[in-house]
Amino acid sequence: MVLKLYIDLLSQPSRALFILLKTAKCDFEKKLVDLRKGAHYTDEFTAINRFQKVPVIDHNGFILTESVAIIKYLSRENLIPNSLFPKESKSQARVDEFLEWQHIGLRIHCAMYFRVKVIDPKFTGKAPSAKTLMGFEKRMISSLKAFEMHWLQNGTEFIAGDSITVADLLAACELEQPRAAGYDAAENFKDISTWWNKVRNHFNPYYDEAHAVINSLIEKNKLAAKL
Known part of the structure; x- marks a missing residue:
């Protein structure tokens, strides 16, 4: 049975898994x-994922949620290259170290911004107050500084x-979220810019394919700002 990947490409971990499987030439x-x-609130999808979130995989009837758990499972099933998620203990521990940190160290701040x-x-019809937005932006910038310095x-x-x-892939996809909101970390952090270009180049053409929706949103926002 073909591996099924339930995603929305507006979701950072959804994009990361899509790129990962494409790069691995995995049939999905x-x-x-x-x-x-x-659509994630429908009874049909809730039967697949009780948490009503993406991504989710269905592998021969085995349903699994949470992107990090999915990556580790794909590795154990030999569906992704060892080079991207190493099986050697210490090398894998270094990847796991970042995966543990990134949830509250990077992801939450980029996503909330x-x-x-x-x-x-878009849902409320109300723009956030300048003070509220500034608070989220400060926390995001602080997380980007920590990411650049420590990683x-x-x-x-x-x-x-x-x-x-996969640590690089997940991080890169997280940084695309604030870029879609008008904040490009590559313009403000030299080391992030250099690293980010390497990640994009490594995973292309699938990286750009996965981010077509995000890039379209950015272009629409740029056009609206000129009107």
Whole structure:
């Protein structure tokens, strides 16, 4: 049976898993779940994921949620390259170290900035106050500073060593979220910019394919700002 991947490409971890499986040349069926239309709240999808979130995989009837758990499972099933998620103990521990940190160290701050500036106004019709937005932006910038200092200035080329791994892919996808809200970390952090370009280049053409929706949103916002 083909692996089924339930995603919405507006979701950072959804994009990361899509890129990962494409890069691995893994045979999978893409199942789109439109979050903007509330498809994740339907009874049909809730039967697949009780948490009503994406991404989710269905592998021969085995359903698994949470992107990090999915990545580790795909590795154990030999569906993704060892180079991207190493099986050697210490190398894997370095990747796991970042995966544990990134949830509250990077992801939450980038995601909340995007949500407050882009998502909430679309649903409520109200823009956030300048004070509220500034607070989320400050926390996001602080997390970006920590990311650059502790993970990109550690004497290695990539997050978990001198070889690119899923840690780099997940982090890169997280940074696309504030970019879609008008804040490009590459314009403000030199080391992030250099590293980010390497990650994009490594995973292309699938990286750009996965981010077509995000890039379209950015272009629409630029056009609207000129009007």
